[in-house]
Amino acid sequence: MTGNAFYLAARSLRWYRGRAVTIVACLSLTLWLPLTVRLLLNQFRTDIVSRAEATPLIIGAKGSRIDLALHALYFDTVPPESTTMAEADYVQDTGFASAMPLHVNYRTQSVNDVEGVPIVGTTVEYFEFRKLYIAEGNGLAMLGDCVLGCNVAARMQLRPGDRILSAPRNAFNLAGDYPLRMNITGILAPSHSPDDDVVFIDLKTAWIIDGIGHGHQKLADKTVDDGMLLEKSDDHVTASAAVLPFTEITPENIDSFHFHGRERDYPISAVLAGPYSRRDQTLLLGRYASSRTETAQCVKPTDVVQELLNIVFRVERLVWLGSVLSGIVTGLLLTLVLLLSIRLRAAEMQTMWKIGCSRYTIVSLIGTELLLMTICGVAIAMVAAWLSRIVAADWLRSLLF
Amino acid sequence: MIRIRNLAFAYAQSVFDLQIDELQIQASSATAMVGPSGSGKTTLLNIIAGILSPDSGCVSVMETDLAGLSDAARRRFRLKNIGLVFQEFELIDYLNVLDNVLLPCRVDRAFPLTSDRRDRAAGLIEDVGLKDHLKKSVTRLSQGERQRVAICRALLMRPPLLLADEPTGNLDPVTSDQIVKLLLRAVQDEGTTLLMVTHNHSLLHHFSRTIDFAEFLTTSARGASVEESRR
Numbered sequence: 001m002t003g004n005a006f007y008l009a010a011r012s013l014r015w016y017r018g019r020a021v022t023i024v025a026c027l028s029l030t031l032w033l034p035l036t037v038r039l040l041l042n043q044f045r046t047d048i049v050s051r052a053e054a055t056p057l058i059i060g061a062k063g064s065r066i067d068l069a070l071h072a073l074y075f076d077t078v079p080p081e082s083t084t085m086a087e088a089d090y091v092q093d094t095g096f097a098s099a100m101p102l103h104v105n106y107r108t109q110s111v112n113d114v115e116g117v118p119i120v121g122t123t124v125e126y127f128e129f130r131k132l133y134i135a136e137g138n139g140l141a142m143l144g145d146c147v148l149g150c151n152v153a154a155r156m157q158l159r160p161g162d163r164i165l166s167a168p169r170n171a172f173n174l175a176g177d178y179p180l181r182m183n184i185t186g187i188l189a190p191s192h193s194p195d196d197d198v199v200f201i202d203l204k205t206a207w208i209i210d211g212i213g214h215g216h217q218k219l220a221d222k223t224v225d226d227g228m229l230l231e232k233s234d235d236h237v238t239a240s241a242a243v244l245p246f247t248e249i250t251p252e253n254i255d256s257f258h259f260h261g262r263e264r265d266y267p268i269s270a271v272l273a274g275p276y277s278r279r280d281q282t283l284l285l286g287r288y289a290s291s292r293t294e295t296a297q298c299v300k301p302t303d304v305v306q307e308l309l310n311i312v313f314r315v316e317r318l319v320w321l322g323s324v325l326s327g328i329v330t331g332l333l334l335t336l337v338l339l340l341s342i343r344l345r346a347a348e349m350q351t352m353w354k355i356g357c358s359r360y361t362i363v364s365l366i367g368t369e370l371l372l373m374t375i376c377g378v379a380i381a382m383v384a385a386w387l388s389r390i391v392a393a394d395w396l397r398s399l400l401f
Numbered sequence: 402m403i404r405i406r407n408l409a410f411a412y413a414q415s416v417f418d419l420q421i422d423e424l425q426i427q428a429s430s431a432t433a434m435v436g437p438s439g440s441g442k443t444t445l446l447n448i449i450a451g452i453l454s455p456d457s458g459c460v461s462v463m464e465t466d467l468a469g470l471s472d473a474a475r476r477r478f479r480l481k482n483i484g485l486v487f488q489e490f491e492l493i494d495y496l497n498v499l500d501n502v503l504l505p506c507r508v509d510r511a512f513p514l515t516s517d518r519r520d521r522a523a524g525l526i527e528d529v530g531l532k533d534h535l536k537k538s539v540t541r542l543s544q545g546e547r548q549r550v551a552i553c554r555a556l557l558m559r560p561p562l563l564l565a566d567e568p569t570g571n572l573d574p575v576t577s578d579q580i581v582k583l584l585l586r587a588v589q590d591e592g593t594t595l596l597m598v599t600h601n602h603s604l605l606h607h608f609s610r611t612i613d614f615a616e617f618l619t620t621s622a623r624g625a626s627v628e629e630s631r632r
Contacts, residue, residue, distance in 0.1 A: 004507040004514070008496075015495030351491040354452055355554070356480025357508035358473065 005361075009368035019341060020373055023334055027377025028384065030330040034323035035385035036392070041316050043393050045309060048073075051193060052301035054130075056281055057097065057273040059087055059288070059298045068297070069304035072270040074194045075104045075118040082267040087296055089264055094287060096280035097273040100126045103206040104269050108199055109165040109179065111156040116167050118198045119146075121206025121268075129274055132195055136160060137186030140202050143257055144249030147186040149196040160184050163248075164199065166209045180209045181248035207259065207266050208249070215249065215257035273298070342366065402428035402562065402594045403449060408458035410441075410448060419444055421458070424612075428561070431588045431595040433605050436614025442598040446564045449596070450483050451475035463561060480509055484555030484593075486584070488567035490547045492539045492554075499535045502526060502553045512558065525553040529583060545576035552583055556591075563587060565597040569604065581607050 013020040051073050060068040061081035068080045082105075091099035103121035110116050124140070126132075137160030140147060148158060158164060165179045182201060190196055207213045249257060259266075275281035288298035342349075349362050403426040410419040419441040426432050434442050447453040448460055451467045460467045463482060467475055479485075492501045500507075502522040506514040526535060529549040531542075539547055548568055555563060565584060569577035581604050587593045597608070605611050 008507060011495045011500070347491070348493055351487075351493065352504075352508060353476075354450070354485055354487075354491070355505055355508070356476050358476055361508050 005364050005368040006372070008365055009372055012365075012369055013372060016341070019337070020369075023337065023373050024377045024380065026330050026334060027374060028380040030323070030327050031378060031381035032384045032388070033326075034320060035381055036388040037316060037319045037323075039385050039389040040392060041312060043389060044312065047193075048305050048308070049302075052305040055272060055301045056275055057284065057298055058270055058301055059083070059091060059099075059273055059296060060270040062293075062295065062297055065297065065299045065304050066308060068270060069299055069301045070308075071104065072102055072272060073301060075120055075198050080269065082269055083271070083296060084264060085266045085268055086264040088268060088271045090292075091271055091273050091284070094284060096284040096287075097275040098125060098129075100129055100272040100274065101203055101268040102126070102270045102272060103203055103210075103267065104198075105206070105267075106166050106209050109167045111158065111164060114155045117149075117152050119166055119206065119209070120198045120200050121203045121209075122200060123203055126272070127200075129272065130191065130193070130195055132191055133189045134186040135189035137184070139186055140200070141185060142249070142251075143202065143205050143208065143254060144180065144182055145185045145205070146182040146199050146201045147188055148184060149188050149198050149200075150190045151196040152199060153187040158184055160186055178211070178247050180205070183249075203268070204259070205249075208257065210267065212261070212266055213257055213259040215253050338366075338370070402426055402430075402463060403596070404459070404461040405449075406459045408448070408455050408460060410444060410453065410455045412444075417441070417444075421445070426594065426596060426610075428594050429588060429592045430610060431585055431608045432597070432610045432612060433608040434596065434598045434612045434614060435600065435602065435605070438600075440614040442614055443566050446566050446596065446598060449562075450485060450564055451479050477509065477511060480505055480512060481558055482560050482562055484558070484560035484563040486548070486551050486555045486563070486565040486568045488570040490544075490551045492547055492550055494538070494540050497536050497538055498526060498531060498542070498550050499523070501539055501550055502557055504554060505557055518557065521559075522553065522557055525556055526550070529553055544571055545573075545579065548572060548576075548580050549583065552580070552587075556587055556593075559591060561592075561594060563593050563595045565595065567598050567600065569599060569601055574601075574603070577601060577604060 052069070055073060058069055058072045060072065061083040063081045071080050085101060088099040088101040091097055100123060104118050105121075106119045107116040108119060127139070134147065135150065136153075137147070146164065148156075148164075153159070156164075162184045163181050164184060165181050168179055182199075182205070188195065188200075201209075204213060208215075273284060275284055285298055285300070288296060292298075352362055352365075353359065403424070405421050405424040408419065408421040408424075411417060417439070434445070436442055444453065448455055448467075449462060451462075451470070454468065462478075465478065467478070470478060493504060496504065499522060502525060503514060503518065506512050506518050512518075523535070526532060529552065531546060531549060531553075534542060534546065539550055542550065548571075552568070555565075563584065568584070569580050572580060581597075584595055584597065585607055588595050595608075599605070
């Protein structure tokens, strides 16, 4: 009977296709939402937890713990209050952890209609810490070099040897940062992490974008036009605004780049700390809890992420509740549709019974129709949820961070 | 073939009351039943088919007392031994011509769909002149063609008994004549017993016996029948 039941049910569904499609669509939509939410949240949980678990400690200026953690982990958020290189030096000097300073203050300009991405200034230790490898080209060798995350390279269609410009944070600040034209030396292998979606530069290059370091033509040279100088004496030179800084670092002008002030005062947005042992981690946390609470904070990303996940779980529960309610309503409506449909098909069932079909067989025919529609509805919902997860994962990440 | 004795049947909450003292129908005969509407012709067919159970009395079909069978056994007995043809054809709209004819093989595991039965169905369809409509939806057939498909379905299992309930009720005279001839051919070729309800007296000459329900019923049943007719 099973084969015949499926055959007759399939024929019936084809004939009453309007009703069948409506029921399948209702089922799919009812199941799709909670399934998608569950998949997306699982994906989100996996992403955020694994990234957090791979980052023992984050140190930064006082302020929002969540902002600091998300900024240091995902880059793509508003930078928290800046701290200074002194914080990284402090961590390093404690001997409890290796310090990896991060300076994420700028984005690139858009390329090929693709929106700009964050520029991450860091040191070579970061690449080792995150296990990032160059897939194409070379690593950072000199000032002005950059390497691209694989997604950035793919989206912006850039290759080693191409150039990319940083975007000024404020177009109206004439005395501020100028766009720096950076030389792309390499592209990172996929790491399936936020590192795929940013541009990496050396920390000093980041400070050049900040305007802390710069290069310009030699003002002490006798060939310099006097119109460019406001004041000139034996021991110092004051240049006018006519002297423009270089906006690209080349082998020819690299020697003219220099920094003003002490490096320990230069800004950074966070420090990743890699303690050498569990004991060192505890000691470092203790140091920050006891003696540096005025200016800095040291957070465990896993704790911060857990706080964030607790909020997400509450949202998830709300979504589930809504889905259960809409599922009940859909179920009741579908029951009504089925009962009406059975009533409309009463003559057909009567005929089957008259020619010798048992009531059990008639029920199994209807059951098979329901089963086929349910299978279709569930399958469509699962495929749609899976596709939604692929499409919406990046969107959700951008929405949350 | 059919033997009825002291039959009594009444529908719940109805004045209708069917009573038959004695009725016998010979095997391989063609019998027509005529009578006023509401006199119980269709009810009698349903009782003979085992679709309805009498309140009392004995109904024996092919030496089998239907009252002694369980519901499932009666259903199987019907599927195997009785072909039914209805006034409204009662075909399944979502099946094509061939699938409608093969329907009895798709509703019970005891009568599986074999190649023999497929060949039989195709042969029957060809015999009634619908060879070119094998895969066509029955909704696209004319009334006469639909009734021919219903007759093929009734004959598929080579039933010894064919019960037809006003099979020509919705058809024009020419088509009605063709349909009756088709049914009678089954009697002639396969020795089937045919019991057909009709209101069309011009068809009666085709049948070896005619039962007039107006004379046949008991007095009380006749009174009820007149009452039903008036309604």
